[in-house]
Amino acid sequence: EAQVTQNPRYLITVTGKKLTVTCSQNMNHEYMSWYRQDPGLGLRQIYYSMNVEVTDKGDVPEGYKVSRKEKRNFPLILESPSPNQTSLYFCASGKQVSTDTQYFGPGTRLTVL
Amino acid sequence: SQQGEEDPQALSIQEGENATMNCSYKTSINNLQWYRQNSGRGLVHLILIRSNEREKHSGRLRVTLDTSKKSSSLLITASRAADTASYFCATDLMDSNYQLIWGAGTKLIIKP
Secondary structure (H helix, E strand, O other): OOOOEEEOOEEEEOOOOOOEEEEOOOOOEEEEEEEEEEEEEOOEEEEEEEEEEEEOOOOOOOOOEEOOOOOOOOOOEEEEOOOHHEEEEEEEEEOOOOOOOOEEOOOEEEEEO | OOOOOOOOOOEEEEOOOOOEEEEEEEOOHHHEEEEEOHHHHHHHHEEEOOOOOOOOEOEEEEEEOOOOOOEEEEEEEOOOOHOOEEEEEEEEOOOOOEEEEEEEEEEEEEOO
């Protein structure tokens, strides 16, 4: 089954404790991206990747890091989480961004205390 | 930066009625996509309309695009309770092929 998986689905952590949210897709997609969703603000892109070893900042990259060492994986790293990073996070993938369906993961609900 | 703006922010209708949502954007686009999100879940792609297309259908969905007005509408005909969800438009900017810009969404409630 074609899918995007994220782990963990739920995470409660404390300020400053480094964490990684994993994202994996099995569709051989070149394009992957991370979004955060906050009430009233819609989806805001954090980082995106056009292909292996190619990543770029989205609209709200501060406080986040990503890597794309393999085509299927695109982890999101919070080196020192803060309470303002409490949010619902989505990973997405697609063959391209411009003309192709984006497939979304189920989301990771992160709470930073 | 927010490009698409959905209107209305919330819509509540009776089952069986038609639901119309609108999306406006500011700059020229390559394509526009509509997605559905059930509460707290991942988004699901509904339909993509290219900038040279004016109308597209998919089952009970009809999407129109007016590039002169920089707007799109999503019509759901004969609504069902299962259509209750938030609907988002996403635009692919003409000067950037690497980002989709999302609106804040329309929350649709279908009353049985």
